[in-house]
Amino acid sequence: MELLRNISQQPTNSNRMYEPNQPGSCELRRKRTEDHGHAPAEMSKIITDPATGKCYCRGKVLGKGGFAKCYEMTDLSTSKVYAAKIIPHTRVSKPHQREKIDREIELHRVLHHKHIVHFYHHFEDKDNIYILLEYCSRRSLAHILKARKVLTEPEVRYYLRQIVSGLKYLHEQEILHRDLKLGNFFVSESMELKVGDFGLAAKLEPAGNRRKTICGTPNYLSPEVLNKQGHGCESDVWALGCVMYTMLLGRPPFETTNLKETYRCIREARYSLPSSLSPQAKQLISSLLAKAPEDRPHLDHILRHDFFSQGFVPERLPASCCHSAPEFHVSSPAKSFFKKAAAALFGGKRDKVKYYETLNKLTKEEEEIYKLRHDLKKTVISQQQQSKQMTEDGRPPSPSAGRPVALATEGLPPTTRDTIRLIVRGSLGSCSSSSECLEDSTTGSVAETITSVLRGCLENMPKDDIPNGTECSNLQWVTKWVDYSNKYGFGYQLSDHIVGVLFNNGTHMSLLADKKTVHYYAELGQCSVFSTSDVPEHFVGQVTVLKYFAHYMEENLMDGGDLVSQPDTHMPRLYLLQWLKSDRALMMLFNDGTFQVNFYHDHTKIILCTQREEYMLTYINEERVSTTFRLSSLLTSGCPADLRQRMEYSLNMLLQRCN
Known part of the structure; x- marks a missing residue:
């Protein structure tokens, strides 16, 4: 927020914060409007909204800006705490000043995103304008950097991922922030980042009619803004590069002791990249700080960069990160x-x-x-063969093979009747024993069956109604995963705590929940069982990798939902046949026909499996809460729109796998 301006400037080379009267430390066109007369009267501790009669208690000062101060403010009727931006009428007495505040309110009040500071309410009395905003108890990234000096690369990935999410939402609303910097990224109690302060935000105009005024914070201005060529989304991307650089090195990239020299460096895109940075960090910063706006990456492409795909990104950060390295x-x-x-x-x-x-x-x-790494830029398919099972006449087998079921399907085309029978009955028609499940023909057959089931459901279910959920007993699904396919293979943990690795050579190992027993499946299906205390010599390397994956997922990754399963200490029922990744999701196909798709950005998941010879579909939402539906119910009652979209995307992934 604007009122945090003077406490949110970036540290200089000496790791001290800018003072408000230093050159370049305050925003252009946000000049201080100090009163030169008598000091204003003391503001009341209890503030009443004239329109609603609600009373608020004003607390400590959170920050100061050119026009306003920010206070902690508590609703006395609910005890809810807000960050209140309080602007005296004397500071916005001129029409253009009041218009600026009104524009900020108008832009901010309609924004609703988990990585945008939430706007709750505004009102005014005879003395002040009050804007009630989401309270972020961890203050801002500027405060964290002041305490820490520099941040680690995993932390920078964590914060940048959330900034990009919020910024993408803003740009989709055709809003430019125009003042991205560490002091405007606020951190909640749970260490979630929120983009705030929309005092300089503006609607995106067509290229020929863009705003050409110079505004923002000097160290973060883009060359096109300085050259009065107009503001576009690319200017926010440039500022993002400055933010990344500052988090990693403790100073902005174009900082000098002279503002004129700073502007010269910006216009020439001249800055240094110390050898302490990783190659991936250097590459991303260089692309974000490209001199020509058209050479900078789109927000959709930033999170696919090697800096993210080849490095560890924590799911959560502890609060201790505010003052010490994690x-x-x-x-x-x-x-x-x-x-x-x-x-x-x-x-x-x-x-x-x-x-x-x-x-x-x-x-x-x-x-x-x-250098264990994976590449999210391209769709990656595990290195198993993808040949399809063929019948004697050269055609793929019918996916509806299975026992007949009496259904009211008269009048429907034969292919539709077969699909509905398959959905209701849950018959795979293949994979009769575990010894066959790693064979390529079985993989193809299972994939085609699931493809047919999903397609049939999507083509035949209504669009508007929402069915009731149902119980799903002891569902097994992937709660954690690790992709090290560049070297070894794909690792995952099931909800019953079995850990599996599908190696690049097509073999598979499972470490049971007791952490003492290993099941090994060779390419042609032979299964070997042995203890971790007595590993055959030729399996030592793979068991080492299996244990490494298990330990890493246990220590670093959190479960992806609320469904739990009973541990299986005997024969694993579920193990991975094949996986596939796109730029949006991960698909996993298992030996018993269980099919799971994880969507990266909102962490939603769908799981299709059979229970008591009937297909069940489980949807895990953004809050990690699960709902299970019978596919036969979806055929008659439809499903929520967000679930339908994910089912359609999953079908497309399966079709891509089959092509």
Whole structure:
């Protein structure tokens, strides 16, 4: 918020915060309007909204700005705490000043996004204008950086991912922020980031009619803004590059002791990239700070950059990150090089673990482990063969193979009747024993069956009604996953705590919930069972990787939903046949026909499986709350629009797999 301007400036090279009277420390066109007469009367502690009669108690000052102060303010009737921006009428007495406040209110009040500071209410009395906003108890990233000096790369990924989410929403509403900086990124009690302060925000205009006024914070201005070429979404992307640079290095990229020189550096896009930064961080900063606006990446592409796809991104940060570096250390029960690699890969305090110092000390083998990575830019398919089971006459088998079921399907086309029978009956018609499940023909057959089931459901169910949920007994599904397919394979943890790895050579290993028993499935289906205390010599390497994945997921990843399963200490019922990734989701196909799709950005999931010979579809929403539907119910009652969209996307992924 604007009122946090003077406390939210970025640290200089000496790691001190800008003082308000320093050159370049306050926003252009936000000049201080100090009163030169008598000091204003003391503001009342109890403030009443004249329109509603609600009373609020004014608390401590949270920040100050050119026009206003921000206070903690409590609704006395509900005890809800707000951040209240209070603007004296004397500060906005001129028409253009009042118009500016009204425009900020008008833009902000309609915004609703989890990474945007929420606007609750505004009112005014004879002395002041009051704007009640979401209270963020951890203050801002500027405060965190002031205490920390620099942030680790995993933290920067965590914060940037949320900033990009909020900024993408703003741009979709055709709103430019025009003042992105650390002081305008607020942090909630649960360490969620919220973009705030819309005092300089403006509606996006057509290219030929864009605003050409110079406004913002000097260190974050883009070349086109300085050159009065107009504001576009690209200017916000430039500021994002400045923010990333500042978080990693503790100073803005174009900071100098002279404002004129700072502007010269910005116009020339001239800045330094220290060797302490990782290559991926350098590449992303360089693209964000491209001199020409058209050369900067679109927001949709930023999160697909190697900086994110090849590095650890924590799901949550502890509150201790506000004042000290987090510990992302992951130790492995394997050889010592795993320990060194994990320590370097997942951080630790910067004075203890230096990214490149560690890399330079590793041997060639250790370096390979250290560089475990995956690529979200392209769709990646696991390295199993994708041949399809063929009948004697060369055609794929009918997906509706199974026992007949008496249904009211007269009058429907034969293909529709077969699909409905399949949906209601839940018959896979293949994969009769576990010894066949890793064979490529079975994989193709199971995938085609699921494709037919999903397509039939989507084509035949109504669009508007919403069915009732049902119970799903002991559903097994993937709660955590790790993609190290560049080197080893794909690892996952099931809801019953079994951990599996589908290796790049097509073999599969499962570590049971007792952490003592391993089941190994070879390419042609032979199953071997052995104890972790007595591993055959030729399996030692794979068991080491299996344990490494299990330990990493246990220590670093949180469960993806509220469904739990009873541990299976005997024969694993579920193990992975194939997986596929797109830029939006991860698809997993299992031996018993269970099909799961995880959507990255909102963490929603759908799981299709059979229970008591009937297909069931479970949907886990953004709050990790699950609802299960019978597919036969969906055929008659329809489903929510958001679930239908995800089912359609999942079908497209299956079709892509089959092509």
